[in-house]
Amino acid sequence: MEYAYTIEEELVIAERADLVVRGLTLGVVTDGEAIAVLRAARLCATRTSPNVSAGINGARRDVAIASLRLIEALKKNGPRDKNIELMLKAVEAWNRELAAL
Numbered sequence: 001m002e003y004a005y006t007i008e009e010e011l012v013i014a015e016r017a018d019l020v021v022r023g024l025t026l027g028v029v030t031d032g033e034a035i036a037v038l039r040a041a042r043l044c045a046t047r048t049s050p051n052v053s054a055g056i057n058g059a060r061r062d063v064a065i066a067s068l069r070l071i072e073a074l075k076k077n078g079p080r081d082k083n084i085e086l087m088l089k090a091v092e093a094w095n096r097e098l099a100a101l
Contacts, residue, residue: 005048011098017041017063018091021070024084031074038074041091042067056097059090066090 005013020037023029045060045067066087073083 005044007048007052007098007101010044010048011095013041013044014063014091014094014098017067018088018095021084021088021091024080025088035071035074038067038071038087042071045094052101053097056094056101059094059097062090063087063094 017037017040020029020034024034042064045063048060050057066083066089070080070083070087072078073080
């Protein structure tokens with residue numbers, strides 16, 4: 001499998017995802033905007049070289065799972081608060097792991 005993202009690109013995407021999820025909690029980001037950014041974060045988390053560290057690989061996995069759950073909640077107008085909280089925790093961990101590289 002060819003990996004499409006550098007660590008620098010991944011960091012930009014992770015920071016953007018963090019801002020968007022925080023924007024959802026404040027109501028300043030639309031569901032459509034959030035879904036687009038969450039899809040990009042999920043793609044990045046699943047298409048980046050796994051040869052970094054166990055910590056970052058775990059954070060990527062958590063982002064992939066949490067983003068999928070939040071995307072589904074936003075698309076179906078389902079319960080969002082718990083999914084937003086899970087995504088926020090996942091993206092914070094992802095950013096911490098990337099910053100430590």
